[in-house]
Amino acid sequence: MPETSEQARTGETSRKVTRRKFILGVIAGGGAIAAASYKLITSAVHWQASPGERLITLDVNGMRRRVDVMRQETLAWTLRYKMGLTGTKLGCDRAECGACTVLIDDIPQYSCSVLTHTVRSRKVTTIEGLASPDGKLHPVQQAVMDKQGFQCGFCMSGFILSAVGFLNAHPHPGRAELARGVSGNLCRCQDYNKILDALMHGAEKMGRA
């Protein structure tokens, strides 16, 4: 980032660079370098003969973004390490915990177990894309804030996306139904009652909205 000596003196810029922005910047830079090195290594041996593009367009959170994706890359990997969308968490990387849940064409799926190349023509929504463009949180997100639904929060984005996907198809669930709807997500803090309280509150808010 270019800095004028004026800014450097006052420390204005460094205050503006938050921890989160700094980390995202590092990821984006690293991703670009890593991607370039893959290209150098692989073009000589393997990929030359293979059909299809590695540079693909993904529809993530309503934006169409060009990204360089290896054939064997999972969606969770692409989202986190190529696109900087680190709200999607990797827990087990085995479809056994739910932390990586995203919506693919509005249906909850484990992004750790989807190859990125298979969602080229699909609509992907991560936790970053759930709020409306003006910054207003999704009712379920707001409910989680209001009810302080999560303890450590690592599983939170997965839980919220599972709940949103389920609620879109089943607008007025009972508590047990909603529990079954988000049963593909684990919370290691064992905070399930509070999580369900918050998600039920979100369901009510969605019904009202």
Next chain:
Amino acid sequence: MAVIRDVMPAFDLLQPTSAADAHKLLQQHGEQAWIMAGGLDSLDWLKDRIKKPKVLIDLSGVDELKGIRTSGDGIEIGAMTTLTEIANSPVINTRYSVLSEAVSVVASPQIRNQGTLGGNVSQDTRCWYYRGGWPCYRAGGNTCYADTPVGRNREHAIFGANRCVAVHPSDSVPALIALGAKFVLLTPKGQKVVDAEDYFVGPEIDITNMTVLQPGELLTAIRIPSTWAGARFYFEKIRDRNVWDFPLMNVASAMFVSGGVIDRIRLAVSAVAPRPMRLKHVERAVTGKPAEASTGEMAGRMAVEGAIPLQFNAYKIPLMRNLVKRAIAGVQESSWT
């Protein structure tokens, strides 16, 4: 298992958009090709670096393999139809509800949203020695690590073991057998239709495969005839946790009862043997008998005859006896011992 490593090793990803193209690619690449449906079984293997295919053929873009259609007097379910779609299908819920019950208890909601019926029936066994990359019989070696005095074999077979003691992990298969389903395969010689129970192969015939599907062949659809539509169904799955877990055992039955007497019945149990078992001898024995607890008791005793438990799975014998009893007489009929 569950260890995050780096990105999987490289493979070529081919994404056909028609069944004919997929079939052509399969023949082109023969044994080097790996078919991926939902990907939940496939990616486990690839992430663990235990299977290392050169070419991955992804069927997710083949729309003609998706969806539920009426066919003849029954229905045809495309092999790439997701388990959630099947669980929500009105025709399956009303006429073949044993199948919707079975697919609703597979793994977790997200897995049902992604996993397909074709993949569910064609998945590999979950014996952890085998999945963990141990060089067992099924992996082409000459030892079974589960069938030793200290082997962890609580989930393994009590029937049909032949060197390998792993069981078939599918929940949909017993229901499909009870419904008399037929599997439609695309082979180099054209279309081939096999009965549900004949799609699976035991270790005495082919120890490295669970199904009759050969390289170059593709499972395209599963047909369900109307023969058992609206029958009295029973399905039950036993597992440790209510989500994710594969069955310790499951049972499915379809029967027609008239005047309190069993007219016709089909009965299948899985996760007790390397292939899903259709209990034909029990079916024959209970036909013409009243659909009540005494018949169930008899059927249960008959079903477990000849079972050979391993060190840690003897509990499967009373479990199977009771599940078969319930499948015939229902849960409420008597007290359970």
